Amino acid sequence: xxxxxxxxxxxxxxxxxxxxxxxxxxxxxxxxxxxxxxxxxxxxxxxxxxxxxxxxxxxxxxxxx
Amino acid sequence: xxxxxxxxxxxxxxxxxxxxxxxxxxxxxxxxxxxxxxxxxxxxxxxxxxxxxxxxxxxxxxxxxxxxxxxxxxxxxxxxxxxxxxxxxxxxxxxxxxxxxxxxxxxxxxxxxxxxxxxxxxxxxxxxxxxxxx
Numbered sequence: 001x002x003x004x005x006x007x008x009x010x011x012x013x014x015x016x017x018x019x020x021x022x023x024x025x026x027x028x029x030x031x032x033x034x035x036x037x038x039x040x041x042x043x044x045x046x047x048x049x050x051x052x053x054x055x056x057x058x059x060x061x062x063x064x065x
Numbered sequence: 066x067x068x069x070x071x072x073x074x075x076x077x078x079x080x081x082x083x084x085x086x087x088x089x090x091x092x093x094x095x096x097x098x099x100x101x102x103x104x105x106x107x108x109x110x111x112x113x114x115x116x117x118x119x120x121x122x123x124x125x126x127x128x129x130x131x132x133x134x135x136x137x138x139x140x141x142x143x144x145x146x147x148x149x150x151x152x153x154x155x156x157x158x159x160x161x162x163x164x165x166x167x168x169x170x171x172x173x174x175x176x177x178x179x180x181x182x183x184x185x186x187x188x189x190x191x192x193x194x195x196x197x198x199x
Contacts, residue, residue, distance in 0.1 A: 024129070024132065024133060025136040025138070026133040026134055026138070026139060028138070029136050032138060038138050038141075040137070041137050044137060
């Protein structure tokens with residue numbers, strides 16, 4: 001699933017490690033999320049949305065196959 | 066104390082206890098299998114316990130870093146690796162059992178087959194349990 005996580009993180013001026021710490025996940029998970037290799041659970045998606053003060057749909061782009 | 070760390074310490078303490086018993090049993094019986102098994106269990110349990118104690122002494126930051134290693138992605142990877150390992154083990158058991166039977170070591174083939182069947186049965190019980198739970 002495509003997402004704007006990297007774009008939003010860079011806009012906020014934070015590193016992957018800082019975002020990982022804030023979301024209580026590992027840095028590798030942030031990396032995998034950003035390059036689309038891993039899709040977050042609904043709980044993590046909500047945490048991410050809350051962190052950036054946006055809706056889930058504004059961060060994760062759902063495209064039907 | 067963090068629940069995960071506490072559980073790891075408890076489990077490894079049990080390993081140390083069992084290891085000591087195995088070592089002593091091996092010493093009494095003069096078994097060259099039980100003694101190293103017990104010793105290895107003790108050493109492994111102590112090392113893992115010491116690692117947890119070090120993490121606890123490292124404070125909140127270290128504990129958070131430790132917890133992050135058990136996040137959802139790592140849990141998923143662990144589950145996938147376990148699932149694939151199980152499938153490959155079943156396949157390998159089948160092949161090994163057949164090979165041992167072909168070369169005339171049917172006792173060994175039987176043991177391997179029994180172990181594989183037991184694991185498959187355990188898998189079915191676990192599958193049933195989780196299908197009820199979810």
